[in-house]
Amino acid sequence: MKLIIFICFLFAANVVIGQTLVVYPSPKKGFKKESDIYLISITQNGQKKKAFVYKTKAGNGLSREWGRQQNTNLHFVTFSFSGIVTIEVIKLNSSASKAVIKPNRLGILTGKIIAQDRNRKLTFKLSKASKLAIEFDDDAKRKNPLIIFADTLEKIENIPNRSSNTYEVTETYGLAQLDASKNTVYFKPGIYDIGYWDIPSNIKQVYIEGGAYVIGYLNRSANQIKINGRGIISNEGYPYHYPSKFGVIDDNNKNWYLPINIKGGERHLIEGITIIESTGYNIELNAENSLIENVKICGFRFNNDGITIIGIGNTINNCFLRVNDDAIVIYASNLVINNCNFWQLQGSVVQFGWRPHSMSNIAISNCDVLYDEGYDSEGNIGFINAMNHQKANDRTTVQNVSISNVYFDTPIIRFLDIRGERLSTIPTQIPNINQPPWVFKDFKFSNIFFSQNTAVKPLIYLHGFSTEYPLLNFVFQNIYFNKKKLEQKLKSFRKFVAI
Incomplete structure (x- = not known):
């Protein structure tokens, strides 16, 4: 036997x-x-x-x-x-x-x-x-x-073994009555409208199998979690900026639900899933030493920011982001963004600053911009952008940033737009002369490949906060247009620059 x-x-x-x-x-x-x-x-x-x-x-x-x-x-x-x-x-x-x-x-x-x-x-x-x-x-x-x-193929260790500790979802009401002995929730192929789900602390993994279509919002606080699979999270049927009342424009993003929102903790994993039809932002990860990998985001709505990343030691790897606002918003240090594809409907690909936050040691590499459909050259646009819209109550320094091996398959209006002097349009947030500035320094750009030029100039727009607080040590190496290397030297810039 x-x-x-x-x-x-x-x-x-x-x-x-x-x-x-x-x-x-x-x-x-x-x-x-x-x-x-x-x-x-x-x-x-x-x-x-x-x-x-x-x-x-x-x-x-x-x-x-x-x-x-x-x-x-x-x-x-x-x-x-x-x-x-x-x-x-x-x-x-x-x-x-x-x-x-x-x-x-x-x-x-x-x-x-x-x-x-x-x-x-x-x-x-x-x-x-x-x-x-x-x-x-x-x-x-x-x-x-x-x-x-x-x-x-999925890693064996990322697929639950469907033991007695696993809750296989058949009816979504069961999520509110989970036995404390369960540590894994498994969505098999099917359709599940879960609404807003505050994932209990005893759950260590939410697995969404390929063929599973989960409608709703996943929220997690602190405890380590793995959210993965080859299935879909959708906000289909929920109104814009939910839970705002339908038809009402609510710009208070603190109230919006997100398909995935993780607050606190470390060593989280978000892997493999596809997110569609988000009602606002898509993912916010506020944690340390965590990984977002092979996530696909397909959005249409304004304010469909892809990933907002907060904390230290996180990695975004091998993701696809088609969004109608900023693809990645950074409030983080020791961050790696690697091997990602972007389809930008509007907004910037990488946004360094809607609100003040000191950041350092950020590496962005091996990325492809497939399309950039932005049109406003004076606002939030470009591969790298810093809007600086909120006043800095404390001095903010963004430093030690490396951008390398970036490929553009599309014309773009702006590659780089950092303006320390850019002021908020909101009266209560306009800095006064006594407030400390944003400081940007030690940025290195290498092996950047542009495929086509656009009629809109400048491609790079840099402006320090003042003569006392300029942009420091911006270095450009190996810049290509249509596979031809730009021979003239691009110096490190300290004041306004337009090229």
Whole structure:
């Protein structure tokens, strides 16, 4: 009997360990958010699997809520793999003759687009995990773009073993009555409207399996938590700036619920999930020595900031952020941002300062800006921006910042915009002459690759607070335009600079 059990265990283990392609099911049969434009299948070792393609869409209500995103759609698919796969995309009722796959530097070659009656078929190979934006030439305004999230296989240690300590969600009311002996909450494929959930301190992991669609808001205080999986968190059906009353513009962001809000503690992990249709900000992590990895954010609304990061020793790695405000807002030190893709609808990619906070030792590297649709060159815009809108009650110093290996697949209005003299438009927050300034110093930019110029200048806008408090030691090395290195030296700037 022991031998039979052992052999069965080995067989089961091999099925899991040997799996090199995983596609995820629809949350339910006839799910309303299935794409009506794209069909996708993935083939590996002669085995072809159909992948479920989601469609998320902006509304057509208040212009302040949706802005230029009104009636825009976004289609996306997630699968996990290792090895080499062939991806087949069929675009229904299409006249496309060409397609571009971004990031450009991946050099993914597409085969010829094949006409199939009124449809078009695109095929290409993929050999490593990537986050791809596919642009067909019959959708110039990008009203129905396609995103492919080709993930690595999940780590075994991140998948709950579904033991007696695991609560498998079947009815959401059970979340309010969790037994104290449970330490893991497991969302299987399905649809769950959980509302606002204050995660109990005994819960150490919230696992959202691929195919699970969780509607609501996750809040956690202090205790270490792991929120991961390949499923989706959505704010579908909740009003703008919830819990603000529907139709009322409430700019008090302290009251807004977030899809994920972690306050305090250390060694948290947010991994693998996709967040869509947020009613305000998406993620706020106020902690130490924590990791946000392989998170995908797809937003439409104004104030859809991607990640607000607060604390010391945190890392944001391998994330995709398509947001309609700042992608990453920093109030942190000893921070690493690496290998992220950005699709900027407006706002800045990295925002260094809405309110005063001293920060140091920040490294940003290996990032791709796929699109930047910003249009206001005088406000919150650019890859790096510091708005300085709130008065500094104490002297604020931002220092020791490294930005390297950044690639732009799109024209941009502004790369860098730091103005120490920029004043708040709010009367109660305008600094007076006796208040200490913001100080920015020791910024190094290296290996920056611009693909196209824009008619808007300057590309870099730097202005110190005053002659007494200038910007210090801004260094630029290896700057490229259309693969051609800019030969003239860019000096370290101490006063106003426009290039």
